[in-house]
Amino acid sequence: MNQIPMAGKILKENDRIAAQLRAAFQAHNILCLNLVSSPGAGKTSLLERTLESFPANERVALLTGDLQTDNDARRLARFGFPVRQITTGGTCHLDARMIERVLADWKFEDLDMLLIENVGNLVCPSSYDLGEAAKVVVLSVAEGEDKPLKYPSMFFKSELLILNKIDLLPHVPFDLAKAREYALRVHPDIEIIEVSCTTGAGLPQWLHWLKQRRELQFPSFVHAVRL
Amino acid sequence: MHEVSIANSILEAARTEAQARAGMRLTKISVRIGELAGIDPDALSFSFEALVKETDLEKCALEIEFLPQRHECADCGQRFVVADFETRCPKCGTAETTLISGNELEFAHLEMEET
Numbered sequence: 001m002n003q004i005p006m007a008g009k010i011l012k013e014n015d016r017i018a019a020q021l022r023a024a025f026q027a028h029n030i031l032c033l034n035l036v037s038s039p040g041a042g043k044t045s046l047l048e049r050t051l052e053s054f055p056a057n058e059r060v061a062l063l064t065g066d067l068q069t070d071n072d073a074r075r076l077a078r079f080g081f082p083v084r085q086i087t088t089g090g091t092c093h094l095d096a097r098m099i100e101r102v103l104a105d106w107k108f109e110d111l112d113m114l115l116i117e118n119v120g121n122l123v124c125p126s127s128y129d130l131g132e133a134a135k136v137v138v139l140s141v142a143e144g145e146d147k148p149l150k151y152p153s154m155f156f157k158s159e160l161l162i163l164n165k166i167d168l169l170p171h172v173p174f175d176l177a178k179a180r181e182y183a184l185r186v187h188p189d190i191e192i193i194e195v196s197c198t199t200g201a202g203l204p205q206w207l208h209w210l211k212q213r214r215e216l217q218f219p220s221f222v223h224a225v226r227l
Numbered sequence: 228m229h230e231v232s233i234a235n236s237i238l239e240a241a242r243t244e245a246q247a248r249a250g251m252r253l254t255k256i257s258v259r260i261g262e263l264a265g266i267d268p269d270a271l272s273f274s275f276e277a278l279v280k281e282t283d284l285e286k287c288a289l290e291i292e293f294l295p296q297r298h299e300c301a302d303c304g305q306r307f308v309v310a311d312f313e314t315r316c317p318k319c320g321t322a323e324t325t326l327i328s329g330n331e332l333e334f335a336h337l338e339m340e341e342t
Contacts, residue, residue, distance in 0.1 A: 001254065006244055006334040010236050010258060092229050124229035126265040127332060152312065153265040185312045188322055 021131025039120030255338035296329030
């Protein structure tokens with residue numbers, strides 16, 4: 001029996017492509033965010049409200065991943081910004097190769113921001129780097145407040161937590177204080193914004209966060225931001 | 228449930244590595260999986276077994292070393308295992324600690340025998 005050392009990451013091919021994408025985003029001053037959540041937490045609604053608030057000349061593009069259908073892309077295309085659906089055909093996450101493939105004929109020069117809506121799943125997308133600057137996790141109050149404890153990996157790897165659907169709080173047994181406590185226990189540095197895509201509560205804070213995050217990524221391009 | 232695609236990535240890479248060594252057969256693939264990697268070790272083993280069944284690698288075993296989340300204190304240098312999500316330093320109490328392991332999804336080594 002011979003033991004042969006074998007170094008390297010299991011997803012090294014994914015990580016290699018993700019690193020290339022990250023370098024390309026950085027070189028073109030594109031802020032790329034990877035939005036993750038369980039199915040139905042409101043990623044698409046958050047993006048709709050986000051796009052609605054952008055001026056028509058905002059240089060933003062979107063990729064949206066689902067197992068089947070292009071329903072989300074059609075919802076998002078209404079706002080006039082470039083949108084592409086990635087239909088994974090059963091795969092429970094997006095990977096870097098899918099992003100690379102779908103972006104192949106896009107001009108990075110035309111973009112300031114790329115928002116990727118991952119497949120609704122709090123487990124698998126946490127393993128796949130897409131070259132994003134940050135992950136944003138969306139948790140709705142229609143779910144359990146212990147989601148951060150049940151899926152710590154995703155909350156640990158996300159920079160921002162959007163607590164969505166807060167307009168439903170009077171009708172559901174969701175403990176907001178506990179949700180915050182659990183998220184901070186798993187990830188003490190996570191930022192938290194409470195949002196309702198229905199009433200618009202918290203959306204200014206989210207848009208402000210986007211603006212600040214872009215300034216953080218590209219300090220020399222502060223005045224180019226037109227949020 | 229993405230363990231099947233992870234198991235497939237493991238097999239592809241190990242097979243490529245093994246093919247470079249003529250007259251040898253792969254008997255074991257050893258990997259390290261961190262607690263934060265988002266991988267269920269049982270599901271990974273199950274997927275691996277299903278993928279190698281009735282192939283040339285049917286006898287090849289998958290060994291998984293599961294690594295807990297470990298942090299290092301920025302102030303006193305203490306290294307510790309994070310239990311019950313407590314990331315503060317158990318020695319000096321500071322919250323300034325950084326992840327040093329627990330996110331692994333990597334190969335450790337291969338074991339081969341002569342055919």
